[in-house]
Each structure stands twice: as structure tokens, then as C-alpha cells.
Amino acid sequence: MSDLFPFISPASVENVVTKKELPLYKEIAWDYENNKPVIENGDFKIVEGNEAIKIWIYKALLTPRYLYKIYSWDYGCELRELIGKGYSKGLTKEEAKRYVKEALLINEYILEVDVKEVILNSDVLKVNMNIKTIYGESEVII
Numbered sequence: 165m166s167d168l169f170p171f172i173s174p175a176s177v178e179n180v181v182t183k184k185e186l187p188l189y190k191e192i193a194w195d196y197e198n199n200k201p202v203i204e205n206g207d208f209k210i211v212e213g214n215e216a217i218k219i220w221i222y223k224a225l226l227t228p229r230y231l232y233k234i235y236s237w238d239y240g241c242e243l244r245e246l247i248g249k250g251y252s253k254g255l256t257k258e259e260a261k262r263y264v265k266e267a268l269l270i271n272e273y274i275l276e277v278d279v280k281e282v283i284l285n286s287d288v289l290k291v292n293m294n295i296k297t298i299y300g301e302s303e304v305i306i
Contacts, residue, residue, distance in 0.1 A: 186298060189273050191216035194223075213299045217273055221295070224267050225306050241267035243289065257282040264291055273297050 193202035193209040202209040211219065229240030242263045246256055261279040268277045276296040283290040292305050 186273060188212055189216045189220075189299075191219045194219045196222065214297055214302045217271070217295070217297050217299070218302065218304055220271060221268055221274075221304055222306060224271075225264065225291075229267070238270045246289075253284060256284060260284075260289060260291065264293065268295070273299075 190210050190212050193211045193215075194200075195202050224239060225241045225243065227235065227240040228244050229235075229242050230237055231240070243260060245263075246259055249256070251259065260282045264279055265277045268274050274295055274297050278294045278296075279291060280294060281290075281292040283292075290305065292303070294301060294303055
């Protein structure tokens with residue numbers, strides 16, 4: 165019976181895709197109020213895990229996509245595209261949710277993004293979201 169289709173065989177071990185193990189995510193600690201890195205004893209403070217991913221999120225959402233050649237086209241966010249478009253508030257909020265999800269799901273450490281609330285007050289955009297990473301769930305407010 166196994167000779168009926170000799171060219172079809174079960175997947176070999178080489179063909180099976182295994183979930184790769186990601187290294188512990190590390191990032192330089194960030195002072196959000198002054199928008200600069202945290203320095204302790206003359207050296208950058210390093211944070212790990214979800215705290216490091218929160219810093220990556222903060223930087224990714226504040227960096228305009230496609231503007232700086234130093235970053236790949238995958239990095240950054242297109243929220244600035246919403247400025248001056250004259251869209252309704254509802255459409256602007258939905259587009260902001262979409263842009264945030266697109267920007268964050270590029271990171272392989274982030275598994276899910278659930279944007280809970282988008283607050284738009286004249287020229288300030290605030291996003292409240294829950295993220296699920298390989299390290300667990302966390303709330304992020306930007």
C-alpha cells in the first residue's frame with residue numbers, strides 16, 4: 165500500500181517548522197517625561213521582558229514610518245497621516261486603531277494588540293491598549 169504513491173511521503177523532520185525560541189527582549193530604560201534614556205552610574209539602565217517591549221512600543225508609535233532611512237519600512241507608525249485629513253472623529257479613531265495594530269504586530273514578541281480606547285482631543289491623541297506578548301499581558305497607555 166505504501167508503494168501506491170511513492171513520491172508522496174510523510175513530512176520529514178527537516179521539513180517540519182518548529183517555533184523558534186526568541187531571546188530575552190532587552191531595551192534601554194526610558195524616561196517618558198523627558199523623552200530620553202535612563203542613565204545610572206554613567207551607564208544606560210537595561211530593562212527586560214514586558215517592560216522592554218513597552219519601551220519599544222513607545223518608540224515605534226512616536227516614530228513616523230517611512231521618514232527616516234535608518235529604520236526599515238516595517239518600523240514606525242503612520243498616525244501622522246491622520247493630521248489635517250478632515251475625517252470624522254469616528255473614522256479617525258478607527259484608523260488610529262488600525263495604524264497602531266499594524267505598527268506593533270511587526271514585533272515578533274507581540275502576539276496580540278487590543279486597542280481599548282482612542283481619545284482624540286484637538287491635537288492630542290491618547291491610546292489605551294492591552295498587549296499580549298510572549299511574556300504575558302500588559303496594559304499600555306500612550
